Amino acid sequence: MARLTINGKGHDLDVEGEMPLLWVLRDELNLTGTKFGCGAGLCGACTVTVDGEATRSCITTVESVEGTNIRTIETLADAGTLSAVQQAWVEHQVPQCGYCQPGFIMATSALLDQTPDPSDDEIDEALTNICRCGTYERIRAAVRRAAQLKKSGGQS
């Protein structure tokens, strides 16, 4: 048994402690916004935040995140209103296939919470996810725009 707090809600789960968080989210809780890409922490499609830190859920065991606050893409929008990062992603028309984008959006959200005005280097360091469609140029522009939106009073 494990007890996890996901998107502000407590869940008692009958899962092995070594099960990666990704599969709890996807297969036990049907939170399918978090994607499976590599299973080895290499691509970032499975990125969620754990106590505000961008975390690759495919290599993060359930037992290691008990007692933390886990947040997934599903609740980033507050009562239907897109977060600043999501808004910027729409404005810059970032996604193509879109499969990797929840991971990018979560990683960007964590980055901007900690570094409201990141430099190019800081963006490069924080966003090591893979996008096979090659949306990188729009991602960079959208990160900048999200920082701006956040500063001007939008939510995270």
Place this chain on the structure above:
Amino acid sequence: MSKKRSLTRRIFMIGSASIAGVAIAGVGIGTGYLASVDVDGLGASKNDTGSVDVTAWINIAPDNKVTIYVPFLEMGQGTHTGMGQLVAEELGIDIEAENVSVTHPSRELSAYANWTMFLNRRPEEEAGPVTWFSQRAIAAMRMVATGGSTAIVGNWSGVRQAGATARELLKAAAAQKLGVPADKLSQHHTEFSTPDGAQIVKFGDLAELALQQTPPTNIKLRGHEDFTVIGKSVPRLDIPEKVRGAARYGIDVRLPDMVFAALHQAPVFGAKIKKIDEGQARKRHGIIDIVNLETAVAVVADNTWRAKQAVEALDITYEWPAEFADSSKIKADLKSRIEAEDYTRTDSRRDIPLHFEQAAKTIEAVYETPYLAHATMEPMNTTVWWKEDDTVEVWSPTQSQTATRWAAEAAGSAKDVTVHVTYAGGGFGRRAETDFAIYAAKVAHALKGRPVQVIWSREEDMRHDDYRPGAIAKMSAGLDAAGKISVLKAEVGSQSVFASYLPRNLGMPAPASQDEATLEGILKSPYLPPAWQVSAVDVDTSIPVGFWRSVGHSNNSFFMECFADECATGAGLDPAQFKLANLPANSREARVLKLLMEKAGWTGPLGNGKGRGLAVHKSFRSVVGAVLDVSVDDEKTVTLEKAVMVCDCGTVINPRLVEAQMQGGLIFGLTAAAFGEITVEQGKVTQGNFDEYEMLKLASAPSIEVHLMPGTDLPGGVGEPGTPPAAPALANAIFAATGERIRTLPISKAGYSIAEA
């Protein structure tokens, strides 16, 4: 084999030489029958949901919701939005309005058959009896499929015609309902109003009545000057749900009582499962079943991770094939066959040896490219619910809807198979295959009554792909005293994609002669002088190869555009000037090159460890050019600084979508050129995950500026043509910066790495 399959076997042939064959097959099927095939889908009919299909492309519900049917897989290329724009233009609706949506239809209609892709013919090209038979023969089979950058190309006229027909049917219904002549009515989005504005009637109230109207003939479609939706950067319709994490990909399908399966395929190409020692696997937590699939084993569980843990714990014995494929041996074979001139096909004009003798200078170079994996972000998967009564539902991110249905039908005594096509996390040609659907259908058949989602691990996906074939090209040219190419010889060795794809996916024999995919981009190259020879050699191997974004062009653009660069150096000329001098002055390639030189500010060498590389290549009816700027340090670290692209794809439907495809296509090609290599040793693929098969990331990606050539020609493809210029632009840029020619990809083989800015 069912009747339908054998019929397909007869008609499914690819390449220009096949048209006559298809037409003969068409005559065999019967002219009368073919005449009854509804290739246009312009009629209106009642949908079983209580709504009305006003043509095959548009559904109108009583609550005034308009659904546009787009029978092409949305895998990132933006086809739902672009195709939707074609419909909206003529239907006269606001595609961004809340009551409008786009969906991939589960029904396979003849009107959706992608005969443009299968026959490599654009509907507007000719309208003779051969086309009539070919089109109807394909349409009779339905053959709903996505590929070859053909959605817009194949439906440019037909879908606008459908939009216009639907508009006229609805307008006639409104006229009848309001008692006002149709030409007096005004349309505002999804409603019509009387001239005084007093009476308004909505599409939703007219759909039933539209059924009784006669479709008008000879509707004049809007001209370019009147377009209000086509040519606009309409925001992608799928983005809101994609940024919320709400878009449903194949892997996100969830059904009541659904279970998950992990797969382990025999690790060697051609190997089979001989024996499975299950050990304690069935006793593990959550394990439901273990299914032997002959070439793979699936473990079914209540959770994907549990399934994967269990499949890895199995002790499996294999039956090995007679021969073990080896990619370095294949290369050696291709090389020696080129040397022996052991061609599978050869085309030539004039006396080649004589022209080489007369040349002022001859240039020769041998190029090599590796096998490549597709590595879509969403690994292969399919969900199948094989019900107790043998009706089957399939949910799959597939480019081959119809072939997927056949695959399910062939997995057991299925009746009434429906294939629901989901969003796909990338496709790039990988999802034209049926392997992932076949495995899922077999597991579901074994599990009858319970829906099962079969998901491949990244390693399974990488090691059991249908790869872009590696290739070798020996290029030779003679230049005259003025530096013009007087004779060109290209000898290309590569596995045939069609010979691998057709038997594997459609139960059809391999084509009798080497297909044009091996030579596409060279065979009709505008660089070909009056004297030329283009030859192919093939190799027989068990490595499965398939369609990889831009297919043969991905190899041949590298050979052709790098070789042209080498010829320029040989002639002592600037590469851009040399190419301009050797391209026909009025060619689309020359026009793109000129605009590219202007936009990139092409003024010759950059110096100081910096270099610019140039490539222009036509594929899928579009011409794309790229200039890439790099800097290279003493450690051979390459910084991708900036790219400028020019795209001539004829009429542009959605500029921002085209820009995205150009940028993405270039990144896709640069990724491959920088890192991509699949090697096969002892029949096994070496690379397993993204640490061994690397991807370009944000820190390394160049900025990419895209310019679209204005024009009103018929639209060309955009999903694939951005990729071919990438590799030659990179290799040419490195030469410009360092003086070192890279003739073997990826560039890492020559010691180059990519800087993380």
